Amino acid sequence: MADWTPSPRQHERLAVRRRLDARSTAVAAVATIVTLGVLGLLIVGSPGWPRVQETFFSGYHAKQSFPTILEGFWTNVKMFLVAEPLILVLGMLIAVTRSTTSAALFPLRALAVVYTDLFRGVPTILLVFLACFGIPALQLQGVTNSFFWLGVSALVVSYAAYVAEVFRAGIESVHPSQLASADALGLAHGQAMRHVVLPQAVRRVVPPLLNDFVSLQKDTALVASVGVVEALLAARDYANFNFNYTPYLVTAVLFVALTVPLARFTDWLGRRYARRERAGAR
Amino acid sequence: MSQPLPGPLLRVENLRKAYGSKVVLRDIDLVVDRHEVVCLIGASGSGKSTLLRCLDLLETVDDGSVFLDGEEITDPAVDARRVRRRMGLVFQAYNLFPHMSVLDNVTLAPRKVHGAGRAEAEADARELLGRFGLADKADEHPDRLSGGQQQRAAVARAMATGPELLLLDEVTSALDPELVGEVLDLLRDLAAAGTTLLLATHEMAFAREVASTVCFLDGGTILEQGPPAQVLVDPAHERTRQFLRRVL
Numbered sequence: 001m002a003d004w005t006p007s008p009r010q011h012e013r014l015a016v017r018r019r020l021d022a023r024s025t026a027v028a029a030v031a032t033i034v035t036l037g038v039l040g041l042l043i044v045g046s047p048g049w050p051r052v053q054e055t056f057f058s059g060y061h062a063k064q065s066f067p068t069i070l071e072g073f074w075t076n077v078k079m080f081l082v083a084e085p086l087i088l089v090l091g092m093l094i095a096v097t098r099s100t101t102s103a104a105l106f107p108l109r110a111l112a113v114v115y116t117d118l119f120r121g122v123p124t125i126l127l128v129f130l131a132c133f134g135i136p137a138l139q140l141q142g143v144t145n146s147f148f149w150l151g152v153s154a155l156v157v158s159y160a161a162y163v164a165e166v167f168r169a170g171i172e173s174v175h176p177s178q179l180a181s182a183d184a185l186g187l188a189h190g191q192a193m194r195h196v197v198l199p200q201a202v203r204r205v206v207p208p209l210l211n212d213f214v215s216l217q218k219d220t221a222l223v224a225s226v227g228v229v230e231a232l233l234a235a236r237d238y239a240n241f242n243f244n245y246t247p248y249l250v251t252a253v254l255f256v257a258l259t260v261p262l263a264r265f266t267d268w269l270g271r272r273y274a275r276r277e278r279a280g281a282r
Numbered sequence: 283m284s285q286p287l288p289g290p291l292l293r294v295e296n297l298r299k300a301y302g303s304k305v306v307l308r309d310i311d312l313v314v315d316r317h318e319v320v321c322l323i324g325a326s327g328s329g330k331s332t333l334l335r336c337l338d339l340l341e342t343v344d345d346g347s348v349f350l351d352g353e354e355i356t357d358p359a360v361d362a363r364r365v366r367r368r369m370g371l372v373f374q375a376y377n378l379f380p381h382m383s384v385l386d387n388v389t390l391a392p393r394k395v396h397g398a399g400r401a402e403a404e405a406d407a408r409e410l411l412g413r414f415g416l417a418d419k420a421d422e423h424p425d426r427l428s429g430g431q432q433q434r435a436a437v438a439r440a441m442a443t444g445p446e447l448l449l450l451d452e453v454t455s456a457l458d459p460e461l462v463g464e465v466l467d468l469l470r471d472l473a474a475a476g477t478t479l480l481l482a483t484h485e486m487a488f489a490r491e492v493a494s495t496v497c498f499l500d501g502g503t504i505l506e507q508g509p510p511a512q513v514l515v516d517p518a519h520e521r522t523r524q525f526l527r528r529v530l
Contacts, residue, residue: 177377184338184371185391185439186363195390199381 007046029090054244065238069247072234075252078222079152079230083220084213086156091163096166098200100169101189112164118160125222127154132226151223159216166208170201203273210266216261231255289352291316291447291478292337298347298475299336300331306332307502310346314447314495315479317471321489321510322482324499325525330482331374333499334449337480338371350447367395370440374452376432378424384411384435385420388442396443407442414438414468430461434468441472450481486530490514498522 006014044047097105097112119127131154136145144150174197182192224233231254235247290313297310303356312487314320322330327469335341336494337348339355339362348356355365379385388407392398398406411420412435433453440448455464466488473479473492482490490510497507498517506513506522517523 078440173348175374176377177373180340181373181377181379183340183362184366186367186371186395186443187391191394192494195394196379222465 012215032203056245056249058244058246061238061242061244062250064245065235066250068234068238069231069250072229073192073231073251075148075228075230076217076255077258079148079155079220079223080213080217083152083155083159083216087159087163087216088209090156090160091242092167094160094164094223095167095171096193098168116161116164119158120165122158124155124158124219125225127158127276128222128226130154131157147223147226147228151226151228155223158210159219162212163209166205166212167201169208170205171197173204174200190209204274207266214262217258217262218255290314291318291351292480293331293352294337294346295349296334296348297333297343297348298345299332299341300344305502307336311498312504312507314478316446316478317476317510318494319479319492320481320495320497321493322480322488322497322499323484323489323525329497329502331451334371334451334482338369339365340371360401363395367443370443370445370447370448372433372436372440372448372450372453374455376429376436376456378423378436378439380424380434383421384416384427384438385524387435388439390391391443393441399476404443407438409433410438410442415464428461429457430464431502433457433461433465437468437472441477447478447480450479450483450484453483454485456484484486484529486514486526488496498525500525 001182023183046052055266086164094112094115096107100109128151131150135150171193178196178200179192182196187195221230221232224230227233231251235251239245240246292312292314294310294312296307297307298308299307299418305433308335322333324330326490336343338347342355342358346356347354350365350368354360365527367511378384379390382390385404386501389398389400389403389409392403392406393400403430408417408420414437415429415436416438417433419427419431424435427435437448439448444454453469454465457465463487467483469479469481469488470492495507496510496513497504498519499505500521506517506519513522517526
């Protein structure tokens with residue numbers, strides 16, 4: 001390409017393109033400033049603003065409540081980290097069970113259908129109540145009475161039902177010709193599932209799966225309802241004691257700080273798969 | 283390979299296949315001998331693909347029988363996997379596994395179905411890919427390959443387990459003329475090496491040159507079959523003549 005110098009016409013075109021780009025940037029900047037400015041004025045100019053600023057945006061209370069909330073938030077993170085792999089495994093098992101064809105597995109298939117129907121239908125907070133208050137009441141030998149673990153199992157049971165459906169959608173999205181190819185090669189159903197269908201299915205459902213996980217991260221706060229001290233309960237405790245709601249905002253910021261990296265990670269993962277399989281082709 | 287038994291490798295008797303009330307194949311009688319190349323020709327929708335899918339047990343037949351080495355494989359009690367291990371099927375749209383390298387595509391069946399070790403399977407696969415002119419593509423994913431390369435990789439995948447019979451379903455129909463040539467050259471080599479081939483094709487020149495038997499399918503039946511010099515040059519049926527006039 002060393003022997004090529006842009007023609008005068010190309011120089012003109014580049015100049016026009018630069019001018020158009022600069023104009024777009026300027027328009028976007030002005031529009032953003034105006035929108036934010038109007039929104040800011042509306043909020044700050046409202047009659048109740050000084051009061052709201054004091055009760056929700058107090059720097060003093062943010063600093064005071066932060067250590068306890070962070071400690072509580074660590075409980076949320078632990079719940080989430082324990083629940084997530086269990087949900088993936090259970091959800092995958094249910095989805096694969098539903099895709100089996102063997103006659104001997106009919107009872108398991110039926111059970112999988114009932115499971116998803118049932119646990120997707122019950123509100124998660126109800127499951128938390130049932131697990132935390134119902135299971136200890138049974139007085140079973142060797143079953144934990146810890147609300148942390150009972151709460152986690154309620155989240156696992158509920159989210160596995162959703163995740164199973166996500167996996168099943170992925171499995172069904174793999175074109176039948178792929179399964180025909182696997183059959184023609186003499187692969188057994190299980191082998192075709194393991195080597196051909198699932199790898200393609202899982203890749204396709206990573207974004208919706210991550211969406212469910214963002215939702216799960218937030219729903220760990222539901223376990224506060226049975227008295228497990230996590231971020232929300234710590235914030236509520238501080239707020240009720242000090243008549244200031246800033247801790248709720250601190251909690252919200254912490255949850256956002258946890259979910260945004262997960263979203264970026266999803267994007268990165270999607271790009272990596274696309275690069276490997278499509279190699280730049282569109 | 284199993285001990286060659288007397289009698290044909292594949293025999294089809296009175297085969298019938300229908301989707302609902304639409305009859306796709308009827309009264310199909312066909313014999314494929316070892317080391318023979320049989321071409322199925324006919325317009326799109328004449329039943330060529332369905333016939334191949336029935337033979338590989340991807341479809342269940344509605345009547346009639348298929349015998350492989352004298353064993354009836356259309357018996358519902360027959361283990362379809364055991365039958366498919368002896369055949370290879372190549373699809374018009376290649377159907378390679380997009381998430382695996384070409385090498386993994388080719389070694390999957392030898393390793394998982396035939397129990398070969400990874401090293402052994404990969405050495406065999408590289409040798410096979412080299413023979414098919416794909417030595418430098420073994421570690422690429424299928425999407426990096428041209429259509430002709432993908433189809434050759436698909437043939438390699440089907441051949442990797444040493445099938446006694448290779449079924450090919452219009453394997454050049456999705457390719458441009460130049461790529462058609464490279465795939466047909468490969469099939470010519472396989473035929474010359476004694477591979478038994480049963481292929482649905484629109485490549486009349488290829489059928490004439492390589493086939494021992496040509497079958498003309500029309501509306502789900504084999505209207506006419508015989509050596510290419512007869513069916514393609516001096517057909518008995520007016521319908522065959524019509525078809526040939528249009529494609530030649």
